[in-house]
Amino acid sequence: MFNISKDFAPPFKLITPFFISGVIFYLLSMLTALFYPSSFDFHELSIAGWVHLFLIGYVMMIIFGAMAQLVPVVLETGHFSIDWYYLIFPLLLIGTILLIVGFWLDPILLSFGGILVLSAMIIFAVDVFLTIKKTELNSITVKAVKVSNIFLLLGILSGFLMALTLSGFMGVDIDNILKAHVFAVVGGYVMITIMGISLVLLPMFGLAHGFDERPVEIAFKIMIYAVSLVFVGGFLKWDIFKITGYILALLAVVVYFYQIILIYQKRVRKELDIWYKSMLFGYGSLILAIILGFLYILSGGSLNNLLYSSMWLLFTGFFAFLINGHLYKIIPFLVWFHRFSPLVGKKRVPMLNEMYPKKMAEYEFWFSAFGVVISSVGLLVSSDSLFKAGVYLLFMGSVFLAFSTKWMLDFRSDDE
Amino acid sequence: MSKITKEQVYDAIRNVIDPEVGFNVVDMGLIYDVDIDDENNVHVKMTLSTRGCPLHQMMQQWVKEAVEKIPGVGEVTVEIVWDPPWNITMASEEVKKALGANLLK
Numbered sequence: 001m002f003n004i005s006k007d008f009a010p011p012f013k014l015i016t017p018f019f020i021s022g023v024i025f026y027l028l029s030m031l032t033a034l035f036y037p038s039s040f041d042f043h044e045l046s047i048a049g050w051v052h053l054f055l056i057g058y059v060m061m062i063i064f065g066a067m068a069q070l071v072p073v074v075l076e077t078g079h080f081s082i083d084w085y086y087l088i089f090p091l092l093l094i095g096t097i098l099l100i101v102g103f104w105l106d107p108i109l110l111s112f113g114g115i116l117v118l119s120a121m122i123i124f125a126v127d128v129f130l131t132i133k134k135t136e137l138n139s140i141t142v143k144a145v146k147v148s149n150i151f152l153l154l155g156i157l158s159g160f161l162m163a164l165t166l167s168g169f170m171g172v173d174i175d176n177i178l179k180a181h182v183f184a185v186v187g188g189y190v191m192i193t194i195m196g197i198s199l200v201l202l203p204m205f206g207l208a209h210g211f212d213e214r215p216v217e218i219a220f221k222i223m224i225y226a227v228s229l230v231f232v233g234g235f236l237k238w239d240i241f242k243i244t245g246y247i248l249a250l251l252a253v254v255v256y257f258y259q260i261i262l263i264y265q266k267r268v269r270k271e272l273d274i275w276y277k278s279m280l281f282g283y284g285s286l287i288l289a290i291i292l293g294f295l296y297i298l299s300g301g302s303l304n305n306l307l308y309s310s311m312w313l314l315f316t317g318f319f320a321f322l323i324n325g326h327l328y329k330i331i332p333f334l335v336w337f338h339r340f341s342p343l344v345g346k347k348r349v350p351m352l353n354e355m356y357p358k359k360m361a362e363y364e365f366w367f368s369a370f371g372v373v374i375s376s377v378g379l380l381v382s383s384d385s386l387f388k389a390g391v392y393l394l395f396m397g398s399v400f401l402a403f404s405t406k407w408m409l410d411f412r413s414d415d416e
Numbered sequence: 417m418s419k420i421t422k423e424q425v426y427d428a429i430r431n432v433i434d435p436e437v438g439f440n441v442v443d444m445g446l447i448y449d450v451d452i453d454d455e456n457n458v459h460v461k462m463t464l465s466t467r468g469c470p471l472h473q474m475m476q477q478w479v480k481e482a483v484e485k486i487p488g489v490g491e492v493t494v495e496i497v498w499d500p501p502w503n504i505t506m507a508s509e510e511v512k513k514a515l516g517a518n519l520l521k
Contacts, residue, residue: 009470073470204466207437207515209503268504269437270516333470336435341471344478345431351438 010068010082012338016409017089018065019331023398023405025057025096026320030395038378038387042308043175045166049103054315056096056117059190062323064088064124066330071131074141074200080130084123091120099163107166114163121156125149140217144196147220151188151227155181158231179242180234186314187249188227194322195220195256202260205275205329206267219256222248243297250293257287273353274361278325281369285317288376309379316394317372324364324401328356331408339412350413357407360400368397420489425450425458428486432478434465437515441479445506448497457490458483463502472496 032050040047068085072078095116102109128149132142158181164170199216203209226248233241260283292310296303332355340349375390377383429447430440441447441462449461460479464472476494483492504512 069470076467200466204469205436207465207504209501268512268515333436337470340435341474344474345481349435351433352435353438 009072009334009337010079010085012334014082014085014089015065015068015334017093018061018068018085019327019405020409021089021093022058022062022065022323023327023402025053025061026324027395027398027402029054029058030391030398033391034388034395038384039382040308043178045103045107049100052096052103053100055185055190056092056099059319059323061092061096062327063190063193064092064120066326067124067128069330069334070197070200071128071145074139074145074197075131075135076137077131077135080127080134084127088120088123091116091123095120102163102167108168110163111160111167111169114160118156118160121152125153140213140220141196141199144192144199144220147224148189148192148196151184151192154231155184155189158184158234173237176234176237178234180231183227183230183234183245183249187223187230190319191249191253191256192220192223192227195223198260198322199263201326202263202279203267205269206263207269208263208267211262211266213259215255215259215262219252219259222252222255226252246293246297250290250297253286253290257283257290274328274356274358274365275325277365278321278328281365281372282318282321282325285313285321285372289313289318292380305380305382309376312379313372313376316368317376320368320372324368327401327405328361328408331405332356332411335408335411348413350411355408355411357404360404360407364397364400364404366397367393367400371395371397418488419454420452420456420458420486422450422452424486425452425460425483428482429460429479431482432475434475435471437465437511439507439511439514441475443508443511445508445511446502447479453490455490456488458492460492460494461497462494463497465502467498 029050032053036047036050042048064085068079068082095113095118098109098113099117100113102113128145132146135142158177161170161172162174162177162181165172165174195216199213203211226245228245229241229248230245233239233245289310292306292313296306296310299306301307329352332352336350336352336355343349371390371393373390375387375394378385378387378390426442426447430442432441433439434441434444434446437444444465446464447460447462451459451461453459460483462475462479464475469475476496480492480494483489483494504515507515
């Protein structure tokens with residue numbers, strides 16, 4: 001009898017709540033998006049509510065669950081304390097719900113939600129830092145994990161200052177700190193995390209070796225300068241810092257995209273599976289988001305439609321496709337490890353590619369892909385009907401994702 | 417005591433499948449060397465396609481258990497090495513073809 005080591009693969013029951021909640025929040029974010037018009041002001045609290053539903057409820061929830069699995073993979077050592085994730089989950093879940101309800105119904109709840117989310121993220125970051133202390137690796141991915149967590153804390157602290165202000169306990173300049181907050185979390189945490197982790201996951205799933213890693217190193221450094229400039233510029237109200245930061249951030253993403261092309265050229269696994277298609281669509285959306293972002297800056301910040309469709313593409317096209325595409329890899333692995341790995345050598349065990357519902361995943365992909373394209377055009381031309389039609393397709397895609405997730409989590413082989 | 421051959425060891429390890437790609441670890445080219453001493457103690461030197469693979473410890477264990485099933489085998493040790501790093505040229509032609517690897521690029 002051999003031991004199933006938990007060093008590199010945390011317990012099933014610990015990670016699955018993150019994925020289940022994340023997928024439910026994704027479904028809810030697509031459902032609630034149906035009630036928004038194509039023209040809006042991003043300062044509105046109801047918009048902030050939706051953005052937090054999507055970014056914390058869905059993106060962060062799944063990133064945190066995935067990091068429970070991926071931190072040991074990229075750092076090549078076990079967590080400092082994997083059990084802390086049992087505490088992170090309820091704090092993040094309740095904090096997110098309070099934040100969303102606070103934005104939509106009663107701002108007094110924002111401070112309470114904020115303190116819970118802040119606590120969850122501090123515990124998460126402390127575990128990451130203490131785990132990094134255990135490893136001697138100093139790869140670009142390790143540096144990215146380190147830096148992104150510093151930005152995460154700065155982003156959440158700045159968000160908490162705004163939450164206290166909206167609840168009436170403080171009086172900070174929300175308009176300026178908002179930019180620092182958004183950049184620290186989206187650019188500093190989510191984008192740098194994606195840069196670092198994709199350098200491990202894309203070659204691992206695509207079997208790519210021997211590619212030049214310098215572009216991602218450059219992209220990583222430029223993004224650090226970009227986020228730092230916007231963060232400082234936001235707090236000190238220095239516009240030149242902010243504008244330079246916006247341009248550098250777009251440049252960083254362009255250089256990162258070049259890195260992805262290099263990995264793509266070196267991959268030896270040519271399967272056109274759901275993961276690969278999701279990556280193609282996700283990175284295609286990223287490029288379109290960059291182009292629209294550049295055009296917005298060129299317009300002198302006057303054409304908000306460009307900004308909104310750029311951000312929408314980044315969120316629902318890039319983040320969502322990258323995350324959902326990886327769910328078809330990560331969830332089957334977790335289920336396989338939990339349910340089938342003890343049976344290896346004793347009876348036939350399924351392969352990972354048998355452990356996701358191919359048709360449902362295809363429906364999820366195509367509904368979501370058409371949904372992103374149509375809703376982005378709707379935002380670009382301020383057409384409510386196009387935007388709603390696109391969001392409806394996205395919602396349909398999210399329903400298929402929810403069923404696919406359930407199918408994968410319930411998977412059992414025929415002879416079991 | 418009959419001496420165990422390398423072929424017997426490789427054949428035993430062929431039962432260990434990488435669940436992600438669906439091929440056995442021998443055809444994947446992950447087994448670098450097999451050393452058998454006079455006492456039939458077996459030392460396997462292998463690698464993984466990715467550093468930090470979540471199946472790291474299990475793969476090692478599966479290979480060990482597969483070799484231990486050979487009648488008359490002594491002590492089995494499995495060592496994971498990273499030098500040289502694995503690449504697709506180490507895999508069998510069948511694996512390369514199935515993965516769709518275009519090695520001319």
